[in-house]
Amino acid sequence: xxxxxxxxxxEWKNPITTASGTFGSGMxxxxxxxxxxxxxxxxxxxxxxxxxxxxxxxxxxxxxxMLNAIGLQNPxxxxxxxxxxxxxxxxxxxxxxxxxxxxxxDYCKVVECLADSDVDMLEINISxxxxxxxxxxxxxxxxxxxxITKEIKKxxxxxxxxxxxxxxxxxxxxxxxxxxxxxxALSLINTITGMKIDVHKRAFVLxxxxxxxxxxxxxxxxxxxxYQVANAVNIPIIGMGGIMTGEDALEFLMAGAxxxxxxxxxxxxxxxxxxxxxxxxxYMMKYRxxxxxxxxxxxx
Numbered sequence: 001x002x003x004x005x006x007x008x009x010x011e012w013k014n015p016i017t018t019a020s021g022t023f024g025s026g027m028x029x030x031x032x033x034x035x036x037x038x039x040x041x042x043x044x045x046x047x048x049x050x051x052x053x054x055x056x057x058x059x060x061x062x063x064x065x066m067l068n069a070i071g072l073q074n075p076x077x078x079x080x081x082x083x084x085x086x087x088x089x090x091x092x093x094x095x096x097x098x099x100x101x102x103x104x105x106d107y108c109k110v111v112e113c114l115a116d117s118d119v120d121m122l123e124i125n126i127s128x129x130x131x132x133x134x135x136x137x138x139x140x141x142x143x144x145x146x147x148i149t150k151e152i153k154k155x156x157x158x159x160x161x162x163x164x165x166x167x168x169x170x171x172x173x174x175x176x177x178x179x180x181x182x183x184x185a186l187s188l189i190n191t192i193t194g195m196k197i198d199v200h201k202r203a204f205v206l207x208x209x210x211x212x213x214x215x216x217x218x219x220x221x222x223x224x225x226x227y228q229v230a231n232a233v234n235i236p237i238i239g240m241g242g243i244m245t246g247e248d249a250l251e252f253l254m255a256g257a258x259x260x261x262x263x264x265x266x267x268x269x270x271x272x273x274x275x276x277x278x279x280x281x282x283y284m285m286k287y288r289x290x291x292x293x294x295x296x297x298x299x300x
Contacts, residue, residue, distance in 0.1 A: 001284055002291045003277075005039070005258050007236045008159035008184035010094055010120050012039030012259060015292060016249070016277050019240050019263030020044055020098035020123060020163075021070065025084035026091070032270035037277070040094035042261060043084065045125055047100050048109040050076040055207040060196050065215025065242070066264060067194050069208035072100050072128070077113045085117060094120040096161070100128050104148050108155045115157040122158050124148070127165040127190045139165035139190075142177040149181025159184035161238060164229070166218075167193050171225045172232035179233045187238040187261065188229060189222045215264040216242040223251050230256025230297060244272070246279015253280075256297040 003014040017040035018026075025043045026035050035041055053073025060067045074080075080097070088095050097119050101107035111122060126139035126148060138144045149162055162178040164171060166189040175186055191212025196205040222241025230237055239257030242264070243249050249260045265272035280292070289295065 001281065001289075002293075003281065003284075005292065005296075007238070007258055008121070008161075010159060012094055013037075014039045014277055015253065015257075015259035015280075016040075016273050017042050017094075017096060017238065017259060017261045018266065018273060019261040020125065021068075021072075022263040022266045025080070026088055027084070029266065029270055033274055035088070035091040035093050038093050038273055039259060040096050040120070041088060041091075042096040042123055043080070043088075043098055045072040045074050045098045045100035046077050046080045046110055047072065047074055048077055048106050048113075050074065050079075051100075057205065057207055058211070060205045060211065062194070062196060062213065062215075063217065065213055065217035066267075067196055067206060067211035067213055068191070069206045069211035071208070072125075074100070077110050081113070081117060085119070089118055096121045096123050098123045098125055098163070100125045102128060104151050107148065107152055111152050111155045111160075115155060119158055121161055121185075122152075122156055123161040123163050123187055124152060125163050125190070127163070127167075137165055137167070139163075139174060140168055142173050145174050145177040146181040149178050149183050153182040161185040161187050163190055164188040164225075165190045166221060166225055166241075172228050175229040175233050179235055183235060185236045185238065185258075186229060186233065187240065189218065189225050189241045192218050192221065214242070216244055216248075218242045219248060219251075223255050226252055226257050227255040227299070243276065244268075246276050246283060249276050249280055250283060250295065253292070253295045254297070254299040258296055
């Protein structure tokens, strides 16, 4: 049975990675999951300098999901290179670094720092507010998406995956813009903006007022967007959004994703990635499928 996939020239042993921000850099989960059994590990967001993140409270449970307003708290690229990367290099898996920034220059600085490191791919989180454009996220403007992708490609030595925001009118426009800018792959979806109010306190539950909704509640939206994007571009897609089971992952693969990222499920079940991989393998055995490519994009 072949579960290998190739994304922008990088071979994965299977189509499973972790969603940024839900797995740290793997240290916290390594006692539960053999990281070498994952196709890739995607790190938490890494910025040029340490970010403090948003004030607390910044996480809230919702029906079939959760809201987070962590604010991409991270210790910065230097700590990643000194501490996290050596840890990850112990395992036989691909390393994908999620890159964040507040200006194009911020992103490029991180990408340049990582250029000669043992990192396999870069995932560019363009849901960050562009401070020079008054706070609109890079990923909400076609012009910005294409421009930042082009600029990052000048500095990147690894393939770049542009992570698309679902908080747009037409996801395919953003996907085409990223492809036009030279993106090697896409990942989607990032979280959907949401809000929760405590009716007893008559106050917002999150200090930030709004947060990103993730978990099973967003899966139907995510599958739809992956399908639309798969039929709009010619570069590989990593699908994510509410994947809890092997069957959930199969929906994304059938919609056209080459790989999937598991996020919120990790908080409920530290073994989620392994359970989902086994679910895919069991499905392939049940239906006598020899190659995972028989599933990718099979629903038209």
